[in-house]
Structure formats: C-alpha cells, structure tokens
Amino acid sequence: MxxxxxxxxxxxxxxxxEKLTSAEMGKLWATYMGNSMAKCILTxxxxxxxxxxxxxxxxxxxxxxxxxxKTTEEIFKKENFPIPKGFSxxxxxxxxxxxxxxxxxxxxxxxxxxxxxxxxxxxGYPLVYRKDxxxxxxxxxxxxxxxxxxxKTILMHKGLIIKPPLIPVPNKVEFIQKDFLNGFFGHxxxxxxxxxxxxxxxxxxxxxxxxxxxxxxxVAKDExxxxxxxxxxxxxxxxxxxxxxxxxxENLPSPSLIDHLVTNSTFSPYSDKIMLFHxxxxxxxxxxxxxxxxxVNGRHDVGLVYTRxxxxxxxxxxxxxxxxxxxxxxxxxxxxxxx
Numbered sequence: 022m023x024x025x026x027x028x029x030x031x032x033x034x035x036x037x038x039e040k041l042t043s044a045e046m047g048k049l050w051a052t053y054m055g056n057s058m059a060k061c062i063l064t065x066x067x068x069x070x071x072x073x074x075x076x077x078x079x080x081x082x083x084x085x086x087x088x089x090x091k092t093t094e095e096i097f098k099k100e101n102f103p104i105p106k107g108f109s110x111x112x113x114x115x116x117x118x119x120x121x122x123x124x125x126x127x128x129x130x131x132x133x134x135x136x137x138x139x140x141x142x143x144x145g146y147p148l149v150y151r152k153d154x155x156x157x158x159x160x161x162x163x164x165x166x167x168x169x170x171x172x173k174t175i176l177m178h179k180g181l182i183i184k185p186p187l188i189p190v191p192n193k194v195e196f197i198q199k200d201f202l203n204g205f206f207g208h209x210x211x212x213x214x215x216x217x218x219x220x221x222x223x224x225x226x227x228x229x230x231x232x233x234x235x236x237x238x239x240v241a242k243d244e245x246x247x248x249x250x251x252x253x254x255x256x257x258x259x260x261x262x263x264x265x266x267x268x269x270x271e272n273l274p275s276p277s278l279i280d281h282l283v284t285n286s287t288f289s290p291y292s293d294k295i296m297l298f299h300x301x302x303x304x305x306x307x308x309x310x311x312x313x314x315x316x317v318n319g320r321h322d323v324g325l326v327y328t329r330x331x332x333x334x335x336x337x338x339x340x341x342x343x344x345x346x347x348x349x350x351x352x353x354x355x356x357x358x359x360x
Contacts, residue, residue: 041100045154046355048145050105052161053093054352055141057107058299059134060086061114065290066127069120074128074175081171082131092157099153108295118290121236125181126282132172133229137306138165138357184272185221200213204322212271213340216323219314224264225321226310227275230303231257232279237296240289245344246297253300253337260330267326294350301341304334 041049063083070076097104110116122130134277149155176182198209212220231254239249265275289296309325310336318324346353 023279024226038156039151041102041151041154042149044145044148044356045151045355046102048149048158049093049096049143049154050354051095051141052145052157053090053105054107055138055302056086056089056093057105058295058302059138060090061108061110061295062291062299064110065116065118066122066130068116069122070124070127072124074179078131078168078175079127082135082168085168087221088164089157089161092160096153096157101223107352108298109257113292113295115288115290118240118288119286120284121240121286121290122284123282124237125179126232128172128175128179128181129229129279131244132169132176133226133233133303135165135169135172135210135228137303139169140306140309150256183274183276186217186268186275188217188273201319202321204320204324209322211325212273213319214265215317216314217268217271217273220264220268221275223269223307223310223314224261225342226258227257227261227264227305228276228278228305230300232283233303234300235280236283237291237300239283239285240287240291241293241296242289243293246293248339249297249337249344250300252340253304256333256337260334263326263330267323294345294348297341297345298350301338301345304338304341307334308338 058082063079063086066079067076068082070079094104097103098356119245139162142158142165146155146162149158173182200210203209234250234253234257238247238254241247257312268275308331311331315324315327318327342351
C-alpha cells in the first residue's frame, strides 16, 4: 500500500463560528433519520435472534446506529439545530410481538441496509468541509465497511450466499465493435462484467426487499398502507424475475428468493409509520442503484429493463410520500429561505 505524503499548510486558520452548509445539514439530517429508523428495527431483531454469531452481528449494528445518532445529535446541538423527531422504541416498536423473521434473514437485511448507509456516507463525505462533520462521515463509512466485512464473513461461513457469477478471463485486449449497443436486433453480444455485476446487485437487493415488504404487508394495520405494501411486493417480484431472466439467458446463476425466512405471524412488531418510511427509503435506494446500473450499461434491452423499473418504483415512492403526508408522518428536511 502506498502512503500519502502529508500536506503541511502554514498557519492554518480555525474558524470556530463556521456554519453548516446545506450539504452538511442535509446529509446529517438523513444520517440521523436513517439511523433512528434502523435502531428501532434492530431493537426488535435483538429480541428474536438465537444464533450466537448473528446475535453478535445484530448487536454490533444496533450499537453503531446509536453511536452515529449520538454524534450527529451533538453536532446539531452545537448549532441549535432542532433534533429530528425520527422514530422511538416506545412509539414505533412492539417488542412483545412474536418472531416475524428467521435468524438468517437478519444477515441479508443488514447487508441490504449497510449498502444504503454506505451510499449516504460515500456521497456525503466529498461534499462536507467542516472538520467535525468530515470526521463523523469518515467514522460512519469506515465503521459500516467493517460491519459489511462481518456480514460477508457470516454469509460465506454459513453458506448463506451465492457469490456473483464467474465468467472467463479475457484472452487479449479487444475494442468495442458497432454491435455493442444491440439488444433487440442483429447480433446481441453477451452481457459484460459490469452489466452482470449490477444485475446481481439489483437481484440481491430486491430479494431482501421483497421478503421485508411481504412481511410488512402481512402485519400492517392501516388498509391503505397494506395495499401499497402488496403493490410494492408484486412490483418487486416482477423486477426480480426480469433481472434473473437476463442472467439465466446467459446461463448465469442468480441469488434466490428468501421469502421462506418470513414467519406466518400477523402481529406487527412496528408502527405503520416506520414501516412505510422504511420501504419508501429503500425503494428510493433502488432508484439510485438503477442510476449506477444504467451508467455502465451498453445494451438497449438492458436499458429498457431499468427504465421500466425506474418509472414504476418512482410512482411507488410518490404514493408512499402522499400517505405519509396525509397522516402527518413525514418530517421536513432543512430547506432554503423562501424569498
């Protein structure tokens, strides 16, 4: 590993009155809200986990969420920034509810949500400049990477994961031909490594998303919320089938569904508010994942698959937002002055 040479700045100035920028406010707010939700979700998981390795993993994730929230709150207090209400174990968690998920689900879930956390910290770090905020995001990112390492170790050690497909090592360097973009007509080339990678990633995300939203639909109390969850479940199933088919057309394996890791309990461990916020947030993560997927794609047919998914998931997020607004569940992020 190459060590970076230090940069020695002469007479650095420290401005103790440095204000938070819009990027810092926005990303701190998102960090607090996301970890407030995750901490409540994990509170219930802690009540129903038997495997000792998975229990340790859940505990580690819970304490990270609490730590991230505490440090974010300290920065808010220094700036007299109102602490977001977020979610609470008293109002949004029923710790007495029976088991809704098997232990294995918790590992898949934590990989799913760790990706979401890393995307916030990874995007946020280049945009923040104040040292205490930079230190927080560096800590959040590095800690979440460490958690991801623990997740992957358990997934591999317990045989719970199918790794991304293997493909042949190229024999030589080649350059793209005119048929590279073909997807519907003429010669259609095989999927390249990055296209395969993002199909795998989207399938992995969606099989966990489907199991989670299926469980939420099973226990939701409000009929409007339940119907939206059922719509999201069916939409996710359709998307998974499309992504899997693209890999199977190339004789490549794909991750399997994990619906069997949801029990038949109909007693909700969570409020409808936190469940709806969670799924709206994670469906918005899918939109970001589609952007990454399209950016490396070349085939027209693959682009169409993502375009269809993007449009329908955007509508789901909009419908979820409307329900949250109608019920007074959606907190407003910091915004610019209205001139």
